[in-house]
Amino acid sequence: MTNVKQAKDSIEEILSQQEYQVYYEDNRNFIQVLWDEIKDWIEELLSNWFSTLQPTSSIGDALIILALLVVVILVLLVIFLLSRNWVRKKRLNYRQPLHQLNEKNWLSHDHLKEANRLEQKKVYSEATRHLFLTFLLVLHEKEWLQARMWKTNWEYHDELRLIKSDLADDFYQLALFFEEVTYGEYNIEEKDYQIYREQIEKWLAELKSINSSIEREEG
Numbered sequence: 386m387t388n389v390k391q392a393k394d395s396i397e398e399i400l401s402q403q404e405y406q407v408y409y410e411d412n413r414n415f416i417q418v419l420w421d422e423i424k425d426w427i428e429e430l431l432s433n434w435f436s437t438l439q440p441t442s443s444i445g446d447a448l449i450i451l452a453l454l455v456v457v458i459l460v461l462l463v464i465f466l467l468s469r470n471w472v473r474k475k476r477l478n479y480r481q482p483l484h485q486l487n488e489k490n491w492l493s494h495d496h497l498k499e500a501n502r503l504e505q506k507k508v509y510s511e512a513t514r515h516l517f518l519t520f521l522l523v524l525h526e527k528e529w530l531q532a533r534m535w536k537t538n539w540e541y542h543d544e545l546r547l548i549k550s551d552l553a554d555d556f557y558q559l560a561l562f563f564e565e566v567t568y569g570e571y572n573i574e575e576k577d578y579q580i581y582r583e584q585i586e587k588w589l590a591e592l593k594s595i596n597s598s599i600e601r602e603e604g
Contacts (some may be wrong), residue, residue, distance in 0.1 A: 417450075480568060482521060483534050493522035497595040509578040510566050516585050524556075527592055538564065552588070559584060 398414065483489070488496075500515035525532035529552075530544040538560035545553035562581060565571040575579075 389440060459499070462579060479537050479539075480564065481535055481537060482563070483532060483536075488518075489534065491518075491522075493519045494524060497523060503583075508574070509573045509575060513563060513566045513573060513581060516582055518587050519557060520559065520588060521555075522591055523592055527595075529592075555584070555588065 415600055475506075494517040496519040500512045500519060503512035518603065521530075521532055524530050524541075524545070530541050532541075540555075542553055542557050542560065545556050559581070566573050
């Protein structure tokens, strides 16, 4: 009995020495620890979803890498969409298109009349501004947005996005051109002005058509 106890003590003493204890130490670095934890988490997730799935080590690693790639792609996609939205918002300045106090009581037809007058005089920059305000106030009169002195074009764009996405996209381009001409140094030519006017008129006609069809349905 004494010999057995002595042998047991000798084995414990040997195993307690450093060259044996190093076997039981975790020598992994941070990346390895993190990778192993992620693997364990994904393996547990996969086993919960597919109770019959018992992948081998190589298949399990492949599935984990695939899952991580999908997550990375989704994260990059979200970052791309957010950054694109931020850039688009940045391009539309924080100016209020209805800031002219002497025009605060003007309606859409007042701005259209002024645009026509300025077009006749070949003052295309100012005519562009009044064309855009015509479009903006028609949208307000149709109750597709709420025009206010303190609002920016980006806020109008967000309101339209909730109603009609293609209109919101076109509004963004029209507002961007309006700001470049009105506040920037873009010298608009007659050809550019006529293209801009055609785009405005296309939407004005469509809005009028939508309104007429609604009235017929209600009648």
